[in-house]
Amino acid sequence: MNSKRAHNFSAGPAVLPLEVLQKAREELVDYRGTGSSLIEMSHRGPEYTEVDRQARERLSRVLGMSDDFEILFYQGGASLQFAMIPYNFNYGKTADYINTGTWSKKAIKEAKVFGDAHVAFTSEDTNFSRVPGDEELKFSGKGEYVHFTSNNTIFGTQFRKEPASDGLLLACDASSDFLSRPLDINRYGVLYAGAQKNAGPAGLTIVILHKELLAKARTENVASMLSYPVQVGTLFNTPPVFGVYIFNYVLEWIESKGGLEAMDKLNQEKAAILYDEVARDDFFYGTAEKESRSLMNVTFRLKDEGLEKTFIEEAKKAGMSGLKGHRSVGGCRASIYNACPRESVEALVSFMREFRRKHG
Numbered sequence: 254m255n256s257k258r259a260h261n262f263s264a265g266p267a268v269l270p271l272e273v274l275q276k277a278r279e280e281l282v283d284y285r286g287t288g289s290s291l292i293e294m295s296h297r298g299p300e301y302t303e304v305d306r307q308a309r310e311r312l313s314r315v316l317g318m319s320d321d322f323e324i325l326f327y328q329g330g331a332s333l334q335f336a337m338i339p340y341n342f343n344y345g346k347t348a349d350y351i352n353t354g355t356w357s358k359k360a361i362k363e364a365k366v367f368g369d370a371h372v373a374f375t376s377e378d379t380n381f382s383r384v385p386g387d388e389e390l391k392f393s394g395k396g397e398y399v400h401f402t403s404n405n406t407i408f409g410t411q412f413r414k415e416p417a418s419d420g421l422l423l424a425c426d427a428s429s430d431f432l433s434r435p436l437d438i439n440r441y442g443v444l445y446a447g448a449q450k451n452a453g454p455a456g457l458t459i460v461i462l463h464k465e466l467l468a469k470a471r472t473e474n475v476a477s478m479l480s481y482p483v484q485v486g487t488l489f490n491t492p493p494v495f496g497v498y499i500f501n502y503v504l505e506w507i508e509s510k511g512g513l514e515a516m517d518k519l520n521q522e523k524a525a526i527l528y529d530e531v532a533r534d535d536f537f538y539g540t541a542e543k544e545s546r547s548l549m550n551v552t553f554r555l556k557d558e559g560l561e562k563t564f565i566e567e568a569k570k571a572g573m574s575g576l577k578g579h580r581s582v583g584g585c586r587a588s589i590y591n592a593c594p595r596e597s598v599e600a601l602v603s604f605m606r607e608f609r610r611k612h613g
């Protein structure tokens with residue numbers, strides 16, 4: 254199986270740990286002697302209940318979460334959270350938003366449906382090539398929370414640490430760097446991520462809520478599926494069982510590798526190898542400012558843009574997939590999430606050297 258695997262640099266859905274896939278394959282048809290697959294059983298039965306319990310326990314442990322937090326295994330992607338957060342916490346009020354790219358803009362657009370979204374910073378003038386320093390944030394002074402996108406998948410930028418938040422709890426779209434490094438979890442009122450990059454298959458969205466923010470959620474005249482207070486602590490409807498099942502194994506894999514510190518170390522090493530190659534001379538160049546560069550999505554271009562198509566095609570032939578930049582910005586992007594092995598990054602670097610030698 255290993256030999257047939259591509260070096261997968263897809264931005265999402267993205268590469269998952271091989272061990273996790275193998276384990277799921279072994280169990281898929283007959284889950285632990287039950288004669289059925291886990292995805293053919295009731296989500297209220299003992300088998301799934303145990304998977305759900307383990308996933309919550311492991312997530313709490315990995316992130317160092319206290320009992321002050323609630324976890325939701327949800328559907329609807331990060332995109333639904335763009336709307337649910339203001340629906341619950343910013344109805345007719347104001348919240349502060351940091352605009353560092355396409356996904357931040359989408360979150361701001363949804364927030365404006367329900368209340369006021371004050372833009373505390375935007376890097377749109379430099380085509381989102383950077384994230385702000387704390388001193389650049391201009392808060393409204395009357396916000397319910399401060400929303401930011403921790404990693405900007407399209408533009409290849411990432412916050413090194415949590416931004417200042419004017420004494421407010423943070424609301425964070427962590428879709429593309431979730432579980433890639435330790436967090437100061439107590440600063441978050443709500444943290445959400447679509448699973449399909451670092452955590453599992455598409456279809457599962459992980460939402461972590463601080464009880465302090467949760468207590469402020471609107472409860473009058475709400476739609477049940479959109480209400481956090483209705484959703485927490487219960488299986489209100491059928492959860493994305495396959496997603497939670499795989500997510501549980503991804504968490505087990507993360508713990509077996511040494512947790513988030515170990516993930517961070519590996520991710521820093523992988524990114525350094527690749528950024529060094531991009532910066533070797535001016536054949537390639539990075540699109541994000543150095544201080545803001547993402548450890549997850551390495552965005553780069555070729556000085557001769559006419560060669561980019563050939564670069565991506567030849568890479569594909571050499572067994573490297575998913576290197577095309579997002580359709581809105583073009584160029585190249587190597588997504589090197591937790592499960593992307595160091596060997597894949599090394600293979601890409603060798604390929605880049607060879608390509609430069611041939612075309613430079």
Ligand SMILES: Cc1ncc(COP(=O)(O)O)c(C=O)c1O
Nearest residue numbers: 330331332356406426428429447
């Ligand atoms: C940072 C970020 N936020 C949000 C989204 C949208 O996520 P979803 O498709 O799960 O709604 C993406 C998708 O790539 C993303 O990278």
